[in-house]
Amino acid sequence: MKILLVGASGTVGQGIATExxxxxxxxxxxxxxxxxxxxxxxEESVRNLFNQVGKVDAIVSATGGVHFGPLTSMxxxxxxxxxxxxxxxxxxLVLIGQDFLSPGGSFTLTTGILAQQPIAQGVSATAxxxxxxAFVQAAANELRQGQRINxxxxxxxxxxxxxxxxxxxxxxxxxxxxxxxxxxxxxxxVESGRVYRVW
Amino acid sequence: MKILLVGASGTVGQGIATExxxxxxxxxxxxxxxxxxxxxxxEESVRNLFNQVGKVDAIVSATGGVHFGPLTSMxxxxxxxxxxxxxxxxxxLVLIGQDFLSPGGSFTLTTGILAQQPIAQGVSATAxxxxxxAFVQAAANELRQGQRINxxxxxxxxxxxxxxxxxxxxxxxxxxxxxxxxxxxxxxxVESGRVYRVW
Numbered sequence: 001m002k003i004l005l006v007g008a009s010g011t012v013g014q015g016i017a018t019e020x021x022x023x024x025x026x027x028x029x030x031x032x033x034x035x036x037x038x039x040x041x042x043e044e045s046v047r048n049l050f051n052q053v054g055k056v057d058a059i060v061s062a063t064g065g066v067h068f069g070p071l072t073s074m075x076x077x078x079x080x081x082x083x084x085x086x087x088x089x090x091x092x093l094v095l096i097g098q099d100f101l102s103p104g105g106s107f108t109l110t111t112g113i114l115a116q117q118p119i120a121q122g123v124s125a126t127a128x129x130x131x132x133x134a135f136v137q138a139a140a141n142e143l144r145q146g147q148r149i150n151x152x153x154x155x156x157x158x159x160x161x162x163x164x165x166x167x168x169x170x171x172x173x174x175x176x177x178x179x180x181x182x183x184x185x186x187x188x189x190v191e192s193g194r195v196y197r198v199w
Numbered sequence: 200m201k202i203l204l205v206g207a208s209g210t211v212g213q214g215i216a217t218e219x220x221x222x223x224x225x226x227x228x229x230x231x232x233x234x235x236x237x238x239x240x241x242e243e244s245v246r247n248l249f250n251q252v253g254k255v256d257a258i259v260s261a262t263g264g265v266h267f268g269p270l271t272s273m274x275x276x277x278x279x280x281x282x283x284x285x286x287x288x289x290x291x292l293v294l295i296g297q298d299f300l301s302p303g304g305s306f307t308l309t310t311g312i313l314a315q316q317p318i319a320q321g322v323s324a325t326a327x328x329x330x331x332x333a334f335v336q337a338a339a340n341e342l343r344q345g346q347r348i349n350x351x352x353x354x355x356x357x358x359x360x361x362x363x364x365x366x367x368x369x370x371x372x373x374x375x376x377x378x379x380x381x382x383x384x385x386x387x388x389v390e391s392g393r394v395y396r397v398w
Contacts, residue, residue: 043275070341071294071297071337072342076287076290076291079291083282083287084282088279095274095275118336118337118340121341122337123341126333126336127286127330127331127333128330129333130330130332130333131329132330134314134326134330137329138270138317138322141317142271142319142322143270143271
């Protein structure tokens with residue numbers, strides 16, 4: 001299977017690549033690294049990516065930034081960063097990508113545990129992840145030619161505990177290798193409109 | 200209680216005003232009508248509104264546009280309309296409004312049944328409503344001085360059946376007067392981070 005993996009150099013992305021390259025062709029995409037580069041916040045950049053890559057059997061996104069900070073001092077502009085990057089960036093990949101995804105192919109987006117389990121300073125992340133999960137649920141009904149769409153929602157990664165651990169007090173971490181299984185399940189399974197929670 | 204009602208001229212807004220004006224002072228706000236005008240998509244417009252109105256005891260939003268159309272032909276720009284209008288517009292009202300809301304005061308935002316129950320051409324509405332509901336859940340933990348935040352999620356209104364009925368096949372409608380009770384419950388209740396579903 002030919003799998004387009006956006007965010008291939010991140011911790012989750014590397015886990016996905018390691019898991020899936022055993023039996024698939026992985027096209028690694030990053031902002032500055034990988035086989036191809038893309039900026040999901042720019043329409044032309046995403047169009048260029050697909051024009052270069054052509055048809056694929058699965059499109060995976062494991063990327064997207066949001067602003068972390070207290071609600072009491074958050075600006076609208078800071079909140080909009082997550083809407084434009086993690087939220088609209090992944091939606092853009094679907095809207096443009098549906099014309100380049102094989103019949104029966106799958107989209108797998110990435111949300112996160114904060115969708116249901118807020119942490120301090122994480123209001124924007126919760127809002128963006130919640131919106132993406134709702135998007136996946138609705139989009140599954142309207143995709144055509146058997147195309148499917150799911151999301152994977154990881155908790156904090158064991159590999160990222162050193163940097164992010166203090167923001168997730170008392171949260172159990174999971175290794176990227178376990179999170180990666182959920183992407184395989186989305187890609188090779190039969191379901192659509194699902195959120196696979198790895199927590 | 201002094202209640203700022205944004206979207207006062209809409210079907211839901213009129214229902215809220217009728218319910219709450221019995222025992223409260225309602226400041227009606229609209230895009231072009233009402234005691235004051237505001238454009239929630241513009242930062243300066245929201246700041247001007249609060250600078251004119253000053254402190255209030257409750258802030259209610261019953262407004263926000265999204266694009267309706269098939270996913271297969273939706274553009275990123277069309278999807279972003281809902282993110283900038285219904286989603287970020289209501290979030291902006293909270294981010295700026297928290298400095299003008301009395302201690303113990305409440306925000307009540309408006310989502311909708313599509314958050315959990317998708318309809319054809321409603322992908323953007325589902326995504327925006329889902330994001331707003333997640334925002335409310337997280338924001339409730341970070342507001343200060345006893346400020347609270349909830350959302351009301353109405354199904355299709357009986358008063359709007361003539362225009363919107365065909366988009367909601369088999370959905371039961373509710374009268375605006377019933378939806379209005381949920382806003383009263385949010386404003387005069389004790390809960391925060393709740394979504395009151397009227398369906």
